[in-house]
Amino acid sequence: MSRKYYLLRNREVPDIDQLAVYEAHDGYQALRQALSQGNPQDIVDVVKNSGLRGRGGAGFPTGVKWGFLPKDGRRRYLVVNSDEAEPGTFKDRELIEHNPHQLIEGMIIASYAIGAHEAYIYCRGEFLTGYEQLTRAVDEAYARGYLGENILDSGFELDIRVYRGAGAYICGEESALLESLEGRRGNPRLKPPFPAIAGLYGMPTIVNNVETIVNVPPLITFGAQWYRSMGTDKSPGLKVMSVSGRVKRPGNYEIPLATPLRTLIEDYAGGMLAGRTVKAVIPGGSSVPLLTAAQLDTPIDYEAMMAAGTMLGSGGCIVLDDSVCMVSAAHRLVKFYREESCGKCTPCREGTYWMTDVLGRIDAGDGEERDLEVLLDIADNMAGKCFCPLGDASLGFMVSAVTHFRAEFERHVHEHRCPMGAKLYDTINH
Amino acid sequence: MKAEWTTWAKEARERFPQANSALMPLLHRIQQAEAWLDEETLADVADLLELPVQYVQSVASFYSLFYQERVGRRVIHVCVGLSCALAGADALMHELEEKLGISAGQTTRDGAYSLREAECLAACDLAPVAQVNLRFHGRVSPGDGDRLLSEKVST
Ligand SMILES: Cc1cc2nc3c(=O)[nH]c(=O)nc-3n(C[C@H](O)[C@H](O)[C@H](O)COP(=O)(O)O)c2cc1C
Ligand code: SF4
Numbered sequence: 001m002s003r004k005y006y007l008l009r010n011r012e013v014p015d016i017d018q019l020a021v022y023e024a025h026d027g028y029q030a031l032r033q034a035l036s037q038g039n040p041q042d043i044v045d046v047v048k049n050s051g052l053r054g055r056g057g058a059g060f061p062t063g064v065k066w067g068f069l070p071k072d073g074r075r076r077y078l079v080v081n082s083d084e085a086e087p088g089t090f091k092d093r094e095l096i097e098h099n100p101h102q103l104i105e106g107m108i109i110a111s112y113a114i115g116a117h118e119a120y121i122y123c124r125g126e127f128l129t130g131y132e133q134l135t136r137a138v139d140e141a142y143a144r145g146y147l148g149e150n151i152l153d154s155g156f157e158l159d160i161r162v163y164r165g166a167g168a169y170i171c172g173e174e175s176a177l178l179e180s181l182e183g184r185r186g187n188p189r190l191k192p193p194f195p196a197i198a199g200l201y202g203m204p205t206i207v208n209n210v211e212t213i214v215n216v217p218p219l220i221t222f223g224a225q226w227y228r229s230m231g232t233d234k235s236p237g238l239k240v241m242s243v244s245g246r247v248k249r250p251g252n253y254e255i256p257l258a259t260p261l262r263t264l265i266e267d268y269a270g271g272m273l274a275g276r277t278v279k280a281v282i283p284g285g286s287s288v289p290l291l292t293a294a295q296l297d298t299p300i301d302y303e304a305m306m307a308a309g310t311m312l313g314s315g316g317c318i319v320l321d322d323s324v325c326m327v328s329a330a331h332r333l334v335k336f337y338r339e340e341s342c343g344k345c346t347p348c349r350e351g352t353y354w355m356t357d358v359l360g361r362i363d364a365g366d367g368e369e370r371d372l373e374v375l376l377d378i379a380d381n382m383a384g385k386c387f388c389p390l391g392d393a394s395l396g397f398m399v400s401a402v403t404h405f406r407a408e409f410e411r412h413v414h415e416h417r418c419p420m421g422a423k424l425y426d427t428i429n430h
Numbered sequence: 431m432k433a434e435w436t437t438w439a440k441e442a443r444e445r446f447p448q449a450n451s452a453l454m455p456l457l458h459r460i461q462q463a464e465a466w467l468d469e470e471t472l473a474d475v476a477d478l479l480e481l482p483v484q485y486v487q488s489v490a491s492f493y494s495l496f497y498q499e500r501v502g503r504r505v506i507h508v509c510v511g512l513s514c515a516l517a518g519a520d521a522l523m524h525e526l527e528e529k530l531g532i533s534a535g536q537t538t539r540d541g542a543y544s545l546r547e548a549e550c551l552a553a554c555d556l557a558p559v560a561q562v563n564l565r566f567h568g569r570v571s572p573g574d575g576d577r578l579l580s581e582k583v584s585t
Binding site for chain 2 (some may be wrong): 084085086087088089090092093124125126127128129161163164165166167168169180181182183184185186201242244245246250251252286316318320324328329332333336339340342
C-alpha cells in the first residue's frame with residue numbers, strides 16, 4: 001500500500017534528521033519561498049484560508065488564533081507544545097525524533113508570520129532522545145543561517161530554544177506549560193486572559209502543537225486550496241492518527257480527514273489481531289468518550305466525531321477488542337488522571353481519587369450494588385466544575401463505558417469477579 | 431557544591447534569563463551528573479539562582495522526573511498506560527519485580543536498578559514499552575525481562 005505522505009513525508013529516508021539529507025529532500029525550500037515571496041500577513045492568510053485546526057486536541061482554527069495577537073508592538077512569542085502525554089497519542093514523538101528539521105522549518109515560517117523573534121519548544125521530559133534531536137537540529141540550523149540574525153538575507157531574526165519538561169501530563173495544557181516554562185510548578189492559570197493576550201512572561205504568545213506547526217511548510221508549498229481538497233469544509237486537510245491497541249499494525253498513519261474509522265483500522269492498521277473483533281474504539285486519546293463497534297463508519301473529522309458523541313482530540317486511537325474488560329480499562333484510565341491531577345482544585349483532586357478507588361473495588365470483584373451510582377454521582381459532581389479541562393477529561397471514557405457496557409460493570413459486582421476472566425495484577429510486596 | 435555548578439547556573443541563566451526559567455534546565459543538568467537531587471543539592475541550586483530554598487523544593491517535587499531519593503544506576507520505567515496494558519505490561523512489571531526482588535517504586539539494595547511505573551510514554555506502537563534511563567526499548571513483551579535488564583546504557 002503506497003500512500004503519499006506530507007506530514008510524515010520522508011519517514012523512510014535514512015538520516016532525514018540530518019540537515020544535509022533534509023535539504024536534499026527539498027528541506028527549507030518552503031522557508032525560502034515564504035521569506036522571499038510572502039509578506040507575513042500573506043502567510044497568516046494562507047493558514048487561515050486552509051482551515052487548519054490545532055492538532056493538540058482542541059481543534060481551534062490556527063489562523064484565527066494567530067489573528068488574536070494584539071497589534072500593539074509588544075514582543076510576542078511562539079511556543080511549540082511537544083509535551084505529548086495523552087494516553088494513546090504518539091505522533092509528535094515520531095515527528096520530533098525522526099524529522100526535527102521539518103518542525104524547525106515550520107516554526108521559522110510561523111514566527112515570521114506572527115512577528116515573533118523568540119520561539120520555544122517545550123519538550124516532554126521523558127523524550128530524552130527527542131530533546132537531543134531537537135537541540136542538535138536547532139544547532140545545525142543556526143550554523144547554516146536558518147536561525148539567528150538576518151535569516152537567508154531576509155532581515156528576519158529568530159532564536160529558538162528547546163526546554164525540557166520533567167514528567168507531568170498537566171504541562172501539556174497550555175497555561176500550565178507556560179508556568180512550567182517560567183520555572184514554576186505546572187498548575188494551570190485562570191483563563192482569560194488567553195496566552196495570545198498574556199502568555200509567556202506576560203507577553204502575547206501563540207501556543208501550537210507540534211503537528212499543527214508541521215503542517216505549515218507543505219501549506220506554503222502547496223497552498224490553501226490543496227489543503228481544502230481533502231477532508232470536509234469545516235475539517236479540511238490531513239491528520240496524523242496514532243493507532244494502538246489490539247490491531248495488527250499499530251503505528252502513526254496520515255489520513256485525509258473524513259476517512260472512515262473503519263478504513264483506518266482495517267486498511268491502514270491491518271485490521272484486528274487474528275480472531276478478534278472490535279469491542280470499542282477510543283478515537284482521540286484517553287480524554288474522549290468511546291465509540292462502539294456499531295459506530296465504525298463514523299468519518300474521522302471534528303464534526304462527525306462530535307455528532308457521534310465523542311471527539312477527534314489528539315488523534316490517539318486505541319482499539320479495544322472483545323477480550324478487553326471495560327472495568328479494567330476504565331480503572332486504568334481514571335487512575336492515569338488521578339496520578340496526573342495537579343491537585344490545584346478539589347473536584348478533580350478528590351474526584352479522580354475516589355473514582356479510582358471505586359473502580360479498583362469493582363475491578364477486584366469487591367464492588368457493591370451502589371457503586372455504579374456512586375461513580376456516576378462523583379462524575380456528576382466533577383463535570384463542568386473543575387478548574388481546567390483535565391478534570392472533565394477523566395470522565396469521558398468512564399462515563400461512556402458505563403453507559404454502553406453497564407451490564408458488564410453490573411456482572412463484576414454480582415459475580416464478584418471479572419466475567420471476562422481478565423487477569424488482575426497484584427504488586428508483590430517485598 | 432561542585433565547582434562546575436556555578437558555570438552551569440550561569441549558562442542556564444544566559445540561555446533562559448527571564449522569570450525562573452533557568453531552574454529546570456539547571457536541575458536537569460545536575461541530576462544528569464549526580465543521578466538524583468538530595469536536599470543539599472536543592473539548597474545549592476537555590477543559592478546559585480538566588481531563589482528561596484522552599485521554592486526550589488516545591489518546584490522539584492512537582493515533577494516526577496526530578497528524583498529526590500537515591501535511584502539505581504539504571505532507572506527502569508515500565509509504561510503502564512492502557513495500550514501497554516493491553517499488550518501485557520502488567521505481566522512484564524510482575525516479571526521485573528520478581529527478577530529484581532523489589533516492588534515498583536523501589537531500588538535494589540546494590541543500587542543497580544530502580545523500577546518505576548510510567549504513565550503512557552507516547553510509544554504505544556512499541557507496546558509494551560519501557561525506558562532504561564529514559565531511552566526507549568520496545569516491544570518488551572512478558573518474558574523479555576532479562577533482555578531489558580541487560581540493555582547497554584550510555585552514561
Ligand atoms: C490536560 C491537558 C493536556 C494537554 N496536553 C497537550 C499536549 O500534550 N500537547 C498539545 O499540543 N496540546 C495539549 N493540550 C492542549 C493545549 O492546551 C493547547 O490547546 C494546544 O497546545 C494548542 O495548540 P494547537 O492549537 O496547535 O492544538 C492539552 C490540554 C489539556 C487540558
Ligand atoms: S482540573 Fe485537575 S489538573 Fe486541572 S487545575 Fe484542577 S486539579 Fe489541576
